[in-house]
Amino acid sequence: MGTIQIQENWDVTIDLYTWGTPNGRKISIALEELDLAYSAHSINIGKDEQFAPDFLKISPNNKIPAIVDPDGPDGQSISLFETGAILLYLAEKTGRLMPSDPRERHTTMQWLMWQMGGFGPMLGQAHHFRRFAPEQIPYAVDRYTNETKRLYGVLDQRLGDAEYLAGDYSVADIATYPWAARHEWQGVALEDFTNVKRWYDAIGARPAVARGMAVPA
Numbered sequence: 001m002g003t004i005q006i007q008e009n010w011d012v013t014i015d016l017y018t019w020g021t022p023n024g025r026k027i028s029i030a031l032e033e034l035d036l037a038y039s040a041h042s043i044n045i046g047k048d049e050q051f052a053p054d055f056l057k058i059s060p061n062n063k064i065p066a067i068v069d070p071d072g073p074d075g076q077s078i079s080l081f082e083t084g085a086i087l088l089y090l091a092e093k094t095g096r097l098m099p100s101d102p103r104e105r106h107t108t109m110q111w112l113m114w115q116m117g118g119f120g121p122m123l124g125q126a127h128h129f130r131r132f133a134p135e136q137i138p139y140a141v142d143r144y145t146n147e148t149k150r151l152y153g154v155l156d157q158r159l160g161d162a163e164y165l166a167g168d169y170s171v172a173d174i175a176t177y178p179w180a181a182r183h184e185w186q187g188v189a190l191e192d193f194t195n196v197k198r199w200y201d202a203i204g205a206r207p208a209v210a211r212g213m214a215v216p217a
Contacts, residue, residue, distance in 0.1 A: 014038040017058060018065040018216055019045050022120065022178035026083045027065045027090075029174050029212030034094045038067075042216040069093075084116045087171040097171045104167060111158070111165040111172035115179070119155070122147045123179050126186045148186045152193050155180075159195035169203075177203045178213065 016031065016038050018024035031038045041133030043049045043064045043179045050062045059066040062209050067086055073093070081128035091098035126144040130135060155176070158165060165172040180200055183190055190197040203209055 001141060008123040012037055012071055012124065014070075014120055016040045016065060016215075017043050017055065017067070019043050020216060021045070021064065022123075022182060023063075023083050024065045025181075025213050025215065026175050027067065028215035029178070029209050030087055030097065031091050032169065032208035032212040033174065033206075034090055034096055036090065036094070040216050049167050083175065084112060087112065091171050094217040097167070097169070097174070099168065099170070108166035108170045108172050112121060112170075112175055114154075115172065115175040119151050120179055123182070123186055127182065130187065131185055145187050149188060152180075152183075152188055152196060155194045156193040159199045173199075173203060177209065181213070 014031065014036055016027060018028060018040055019042060028038075028040065043055060045064060049055065050059070055066075056062060058068060059081045061081060063081065065083065065086065066081040067089075068077060068079045069089075072075045072094060078089075080089055081107065088098070100107055122144060125140075126148045129140040129144055133140070157167075164170065165176060177200070180190075180196065181204075190200055
């Protein structure tokens, strides 16, 4: 990986540092949906590039994704890590994908935090113990598979009451979709969650989502 240069000028192109994971794809989807100009830079986590000193200047937690926006809220360059923080920043920057109505905004925040605190971490543990652990630990596989299915049940119930997680399409859906896109890794059949399946198919049909899911190339 080459040296990362944090731009401090008026260039409007956002730099996205990412890899082909659910968390990485949240941000490329959002950038595509918001029609923001960006340049994607691959951080190969399989080669430990996330530990490179130049990347750690942007993402001290050595995790992808991260962004650098040369046109921050004060007109100066800003770097951000953590997907929830990045999604909220992009929504506020553009005034889109986050409602202005206080009640609707809190509903959106609630479901975004649900993804950040539960749906992502628990599904990530299911991925690890079902696919990547050096040895099979039945207790761990059962624990995280069962919790994953419980969370899909919560998602299904919510989507039985609303078209999207917060009513209208928002950053909450963008955060959740890439994790659901790996349902097969989690031992989940979407046919068992009919409301999730309807939502999943609708989001997957969005052109911006398809483009975002293909980043990095």
